[in-house]
Amino acid sequence: MPYTTGMDPKGPIPVSLFFTCLADAFSPGVGFATVKVLERFGAEVRVPLSQTCCGQPAYNSGNRKEARAMARKFLLSFPGEGYIVTPSGSCAAMVRHGYPVLFRDEPRTLALAHAVGERIYELSQFLVDVLGVTDPKSDFRGKVTYHDSCHLRRGLGVVEAPRKLLRAVPGVEFVEMEEADRCCGFGGVFSIKYPQISCRMTERKIERILATGASYVTSGDLGCLMNIGGMLSRQGYPVKAIHLAEILAGESSGAPAAAGSPGEGRS
Amino acid sequence: MEPGAKAFPRNARKALSDPALQAALGRTTGRFLDHRAAAVAAFPEFEATRERASAIKLEALSRLDVHLSRFIEEAEKRGAVVHVAKGPVQARGIAAQIAREEGVALAVKSKSMVSEEISFNAALAEAGLEVVESDLGEFILQLAGEPPSHIIAPAVHKSRAEISELFSRRLGAPPTDSIPELVAIARRHLREKFLSAGMGVSGANFLVADTGSVVLVTNEGNGRMGTILPRVHLAVAGIEKVIPRMADLPAFLRLLPRSASGQILSSYVSILTGTRQAGDAEGPERMHILLVDCGRSAILEGKYREVLKCIRCGACLNSCPVYQSVGGHAYGWVYSGPIGAVLTPLLIGLSEAAPLPDASTLCGACAEVCPVKIPLPDFLLELRADAREQGLKTPGEIAGMKGYAGVMKRAGLLEAVERIAGVLVQFFTKGKPVEGLPHPFSGWTERRDFPAVAIRPFRKLWKARRGVRE
Amino acid sequence: MTPTDERELLLRRVRSAVGKHGAEAGGAAPAEGARNPLAEDERLDLFERMFLSAGGVIFRGPMEKVMSDLGEILRTEGVAALFFPEDDASAREIAEALVPFGPFHLTTGAEVRGGSPAVTAGFRSAEAGIAETGTVVETSAGGRTLLPGLLADVHVSLLPASSVVERMDEALAALAAGPPRNISFLSGPSKSADIEQTLAVGAHGPRKVIVLLV
CATH class of the missing domain: 3.40.50 (Rossmann fold)
Incomplete structure (x- = not known):
């Protein structure tokens, strides 16, 4: 069930870009390409500049304290509503499936993690499943x-x-x-x-x-x-x-x- | 290969440079996977059966005390004697005592993973018994003095030439490169053993609580022979093998062979209940069932409970690119592949098996094929977190992670670090990919380049493009 | 420590471990969903298809033709001796009728168990067949011997068409109330792929399994 923004279906589609730390540091072109494709199909792309890394390297290596710190930072960087789209299946999966594990003992953050997790899509998934491209x-x-x-x-x-x-x-x-x-x-x-x-x-x-x-x-x-x-x-x-x-x-x-x-x- | 799961990194490197092992691994895992995929595709009920089997195992585990009591009661009602061992030492002691009291000199044994856990054969050898492995693969390994390297194909790493050499050296058989001839040599040798053994030792694929039955699934028929011909039958089983009802068995029989080898059903399923009854033509006069805990009740208590659903099909091994690359022996203990990377630390302690949970890319191929839906990648992640909590991580890794998390705390700081890294890397590489990273990352660039850090990261370029003031 | 104490301790450990999970524990697993049963001929066809795919040989049809074909298979397999349980009249009838079709002689289970080197075919009536898996069910119920399907080089199982059920569940339900010591599901020949993943038959038990659907 795709996430619904609750916004005007005829207006522009609000999308926050999660460009990922790898694209940032090694392949900025991937970030721009993602924006270009999203805009081509009517998205109004915002780029929250406070974002850094989803914390996956720490999470996957069992360093949960550090992963939680980064996850919290991520949740704060993508407040509110609207889709979050990222050119990474791995980072999207981290937010969707990893965050609920990280915050399983913190009910309030867990609720936020679930809410943000519902908003996040990998690029091709967003194009096909949400925009119907x-x-x-x-x-x-x-x-x-x-x-x-x-x-x-x-x-x-x-x-x-x-x-x-x-x-x-x-x-x-x-x-x-x-x-x-x-x-x-x-x-x-x-x-x-x-x-x-x-x-x-x-x-x-x-x-x-x-x-x-x-x-x-x-x-x-x-x-x-x-x-x-x-x-x-x-x-x-x-x-x-x-x-x-x-x-x-x-x-x-x-x-x-x-x-x-x-x-x-x-x- | 060195024994012990701690030696995994060294063993893995050795395995990677062993061409014979590499050829055997490619052959075996590929064929198992293809056959499994075909069997699953031809069985539309697979997903529903998987759900049901998983639910049955969860039900069994959630009331394991009740189902175990029932199993013991029903088995003893039908003439079996049930023994219980908390750890490997007790299990070995009980097995030796049974053999002594039954006056057994020769035992034939069919494949049992739990018996490997408790070094069963060594215990009986100490008690003066000859124990002959009767599964062909296990028999070959017993002659060679090696442990198994795969749950269902224990000798996958051996070539026919090695086996022929082994048979001629140990059994005096003429050398041959014919596989049917090798099988026939083993058959003749083992048939004599079956006919003269005083005790048959088996594992158990399932223990059925409402009838007290032991269920064995084999293709060779050795399990069947060893539980019909000898006077005594000893079944060794982990306590997690209990399923509540006989009616639950079909779901597992539909999943196990399909997942293991792509067969619809293995050639033989034996459902063994108690001792031979009055008027029976054959069957053991005495039946002993040795239930082994060996850490299982502790697993049952905690967050890894679902790993006890495992039915030992080996599908996760075959599907795992790491297992496919290094084989079973590298894991250094009884269980290998993804299930070994989870189970071994839980059974022998994480500090004894710390390298194993890290030996996975978390690709998820194992969870995709597991017939009882064990969340293996999630468990690997939990074990990695446990390793941190138990102080098993290197100070370097922890410092690295802290530093990395520290930088990621503020976008501005990250940008500054990126700028410095970009300038340094560009200075050294002139825009070309990095060909040599420093320790501890040097392994990465042994046969691979690492991309150069961009001089201007996306964030900076974006700000410039949108006219955002820094 | 007496065995009973050990047992009680184990159950106590398990009980305590189980209790730690409480509400999240698994409830009773759902029962198998209802199915539309196959008609008899469909059921027999399915049995035949699955038994063949498991590597078995199956004969259906008039007995005279079957006898000569079966005799030929046994000769090709190099069978010299035929044996059957003393109390299995149908098996005896078939085995005796086969003697003229080859140089076969009759032998006893005791001789086979004694390790007789002759290539043998063991005959026996089966208790049931399972169509979904192509399985013959043989049990020790009523004091019947399992040796013909165990020690012989070729096993010939006589299976009444009326005792072929569609699913494993039905076969087990009929046996679960008072299970005999040994329930054997036989699906194809004894086989092993332990050497180089190459399938070889006759690892320990029969290298050929033949069903006569009667």
Whole structure:
């Protein structure tokens, strides 16, 4: 059941952008691409500038005290009503499913966490399930394969929305890879604690990507893309890791740029 | 491989560089997964059955005292003797005492995970018994002197060449590269054991409270043979195996083989109730049931209760990309894969198994396949939080997390840190991806680049674009 | 510490652990939903399909034709000896009728149990069949032996069509009131994939299981 804002259905759709700390620091272009797509479909995008990080790295590593501090900060940064949209399945899943665990012993914050959790959507999920977008109106061109981010697919249950959008871009030749839903090996802190296991998983993902012959691999999470793109660039493969938002925005079109450098903003 | 779950990081690295193991893992887990997926797709009732099985297990666990009492009462009414062991030491003592009192010299055993927990075979060997593992995989491992590496395919890591070599060295069999011939060698050897053993030892897939029955599910028929032919039957089972009613059994029988190997039903299901009855043609004269606690009642008390729903199908192992990469032995104790990463710390203590809950990307593939809906990723997260509370995390990690949370407390501070990092990184990398991160992040960049920090983060660019004054 | 004390202590520990959860504990699980039962021929067809997919062999139809086909299978399997429970008249009848179809001789369960090296086929009447899983049910009720389906190289199970039920639940319900020591569900041959994930039959029990639907 999609969240309803209680606002005028004919007026502009109020959306707060949660751009994520990864996009902020490493791929600002993903943030702008997300805004561009949202505005294209009638959203009035606000960007709360007090936001930082949802706290997932701390939560996932069991450091709940720190995770709670960041979660509180997040809840304060997105007050009121209106949708919250983010170019990350993982961060959206954290707010929806992680926050209720963090605040299970604090009834008032828990209620707030539930309320905010209901408002948050990952970008493709928002476009398809809430706005009913069937044609993303992107002029992106290229052969693209899609990697399911684990938390987008199994955390939020979003499987078809990104695929539908990709297939609807006329210039995109969409090709499914084998084991698209198999973890790429990132896992946040996992990739630092167990880099060898992580790399083994990434290698298998790379094999599957290369087997498609695609020029681009896309996903709904920058964590996966940093990981996949980082190995693609180290190994010198001519495949570019690019965020779904950038494809939908119709940016970065053309020949693959230097791999492993998702996004713009580096001048 | 080193024994002990603490050695996981070292064992995992060894496993990754073992080409034979890697080949075996790819072969096995892939096939199990494909077969499982096909079986589930062909069974429209799967989801409903999963819900029902999970509900039955929760019902059983929520009144486990009542169901256990009922099980004991019904089993003893039908001639079985029920023993209870709090820990592994007591369990070993009771098993040895049963063997001594029954005057048994040779026992044939079918696969039992709980018996691995209590080092059952060693206990009986000390009591002077010969214990022969009769499950083919376990038999191979017993000859090789190794522990199992997979719940339902214990010898997945062994090639036919290794097995042929083992059979010719230990059994004097002619070498062969034919798998049917290897199976036939084991059959001949074990048939003799079955016919002469005084005791058959089994585990239990389920204990049925309202009839006092022990249920075994096997494909080879060894469990069946060992519980029909020998004079004594000893079943060893964890207390969480109890289901309330015989009528509950079908739901589990529909899920277990499909989840484990993609079969609709395993070749043999034996429902064993009490001793042989007057006029029976065969069956054991004596039946002992050893109920083992070994930490289960403590799990029952706390937030991890639902892990006791596990029916040991192994689906979470097969689906886990970490298990697929390192195999079962790396986990260093009886249980491996996601269920091992949760169960091992709960059974032997988190301090003895601290590396295991971290050995997961939290990808959720395990929870997706679990036939009784155990929230394995949630439990891994809880265990990681427990590790922090129990002081098991490194000071470096805690300091790092505190520092990170401190920066994230204020957007302005984050922006300043980003600016400094951006300038430094750009200075060193000239806009190219980072090829070498410092410790403790250096593993990341061994075979991967790390993206350079943007000189101007999104927040700053956005403010500039919208004319927001800093 | 006496065993009874240990038992009481365990139950006390469990009771206390269970009590810690109180209201959130699981209630009685819902019963299986109502279903529309299959008609008899559908049920038998389902049984046949599932039994075949489990790797079994099944014969339905006129007995003369069955005998010659069955004899051929047994010869192909290298069977030399046939055995049946002394008190199982139907099994005896089939086994004796098969003798002319091959160089077969009759033997006894005792000889087989003694470890006779001859390749054997064990005959026995089954108590029930389960269509959903392609399962033959054999039990120790009434003092009947399980050896033909246990020790033989080939097992021939005689299954009356009237005793094939659709679901496992029905088969178990009929047995739960006073369960015999041994209830065996047999679904296909004894098999193992423990070596290199390669399926091999006849791991311990019969390498071939044949149902005569009578």
